[in-house]
Amino acid sequence: MTENQFESTVVVEISPQTEELVESEMAGETDELKRETKALIEALKRRAQAEAESAGTLTRETYLNAVRQAREALEGEKLIERDRLERSFAVVQEEAEKNWHLLLKEISEFGDRLQNAAKAAWEAFNAPRPES
Incomplete structure (x- = not known):
């Protein structure tokens, strides 16, 4: 890392609702993906609340607009x-x-080899024998 580069770490408190939502909707995903999604949801909630409060009062329309923006952002993440x-x-x-085609090729080659072996065995079995 150079002198001009630095990494910042922000501690985000995850609400139980967000925790439950992400764990149920993203079962099977990596912990990192879940952690980042939880942080995104919490950041969106904080931003929506801050925008609503900066308008002066928490009106229904302001709240709905903030929720809509958060939903659209999340849907964009889901599309990605x-x-x-x-x-x-x-x-x-x-x-x-590709593996299926390789398997079919190997089975076909094995079948050809078995057929050749059976033919060779039949010819050896039916070969004339010297009379004793």
Whole structure:
């Protein structure tokens, strides 16, 4: 790290509601992804509340606008995650298809070898024998 670069760490208190929401909706995701999503939700909630309070009073319309902005931001995150998951699935599917084709090729080659071995055994079995 150079002198001009630094990393800041912000401690964000996660509400029980956010904790429960993220854990239930993102089961199976990495801890880092869950942690970052929780922090994003809390930041959006704080920003929505700050914007609503800066308007003077917490009116219904101001609150709805702040909630709408938070939802749109989260949906944007979900789209990014869905795209990433779809790309990952496509890669896994391509690998599975490639492996399937390799397996079929190996089975075909094995079948050919068995057929050749059976033919060789049959020819050896039916070969003329010297008379004793």
